Amino acid sequence: MFRSAKGFAQFISVERGFMLFTMSMGATFLIKENIAWLQAIYLGFIVFCGWSAVDAVNNICDADLDVKSDPFKAEYTKNLGRLELCIFIFFSALSISLGVLTGIPLVTVFVLAGIFIGVLYSVPPFRLRQTIYKPLVNFSVGAVPVLIVAAFYNVFSVEVWLLMALIGITTAVNSLWEDLADYTSDFDTRARTISIVLDYKTALYVTITLGYCLLPLMVLIGILFHLNMLYFLVLAALVAYLSRRLIQKRSVLFGKEKDNKELMLELGDIFAKDLVIIAIVQMTNIMLSSYLKYQPAFLG
Numbered sequence: 001m002f003r004s005a006k007g008f009a010q011f012i013s014v015e016r017g018f019m020l021f022t023m024s025m026g027a028t029f030l031i032k033e034n035i036a037w038l039q040a041i042y043l044g045f046i047v048f049c050g051w052s053a054v055d056a057v058n059n060i061c062d063a064d065l066d067v068k069s070d071p072f073k074a075e076y077t078k079n080l081g082r083l084e085l086c087i088f089i090f091f092s093a094l095s096i097s098l099g100v101l102t103g104i105p106l107v108t109v110f111v112l113a114g115i116f117i118g119v120l121y122s123v124p125p126f127r128l129r130q131t132i133y134k135p136l137v138n139f140s141v142g143a144v145p146v147l148i149v150a151a152f153y154n155v156f157s158v159e160v161w162l163l164m165a166l167i168g169i170t171t172a173v174n175s176l177w178e179d180l181a182d183y184t185s186d187f188d189t190r191a192r193t194i195s196i197v198l199d200y201k202t203a204l205y206v207t208i209t210l211g212y213c214l215l216p217l218m219v220l221i222g223i224l225f226h227l228n229m230l231y232f233l234v235l236a237a238l239v240a241y242l243s244r245r246l247i248q249k250r251s252v253l254f255g256k257e258k259d260n261k262e263l264m265l266e267l268g269d270i271f272a273k274d275l276v277i278i279a280i281v282q283m284t285n286i287m288l289s290s291y292l293k294y295q296p297a298f299l300g
Helices: 002-011 014-032 037-061 071-080 083-101 105-122 134-153 158-181 183-188 194-198 200-224 229-248 261-294
Strands: none
Touching (some): 037 071, 071 083, 134 158, 158 183, 158 194, 183 261, 200 229, 200 261
């Protein structure tokens, strides 16, 4: 039972789905400028289902590649048989149906756009996940949920467009960490991701640099929407966590072990897992800080 639950959770990438769910809730609070729990949960569930569909089809197409990078997930996916396609159709239909039920055509358009981009990302002959354009496609992972919320409330202010752009850039940069974890399988299949084009070591340095470049963008979100001090404290803690990891691994990154390809690959995998945790915490931070902005009594 546990193995089945774990396999299913990995098949739809439930941890990233949760990240997008909380992000959508935070966007709802900020765009509505009020605590709208029912709408926030509803819109978050639309996004969660859409993501589950997109990641399901990605894992279907990646089953052979995952044999090396994630054998358990690959085995689970292959054991699903025809059920794997049913899961994709189920979550796609559920997300689209919930979008239609809002009665707002633009919401449905953005839901369809997100799923369509996900198909282009994963399915041959497009297979954009194995190209240098992967970060541009992953921009939509953060942008589409914000656009769904904006369409629901028909609010497309400068602040909303900036929020969409900043979150989109964040998910685009995070996709570079995924490239590091998938380097071996991507190299074997002659993919043309950034980590392959630049070479692994250079890509790792570039990705770490871009990760720190996200800090001013996250600070800008806090300033733009007047989030409380808790938001900035959590953000500082996340930066400290990442910096501590870099200091711990400095000999591999910058010292005598930097030419050891095996250690560099292992380090990239560690950072990829760390960044998933950091992304989840940060999106939850945005949601919680957005809530506290309109419910300050909660702090007292």
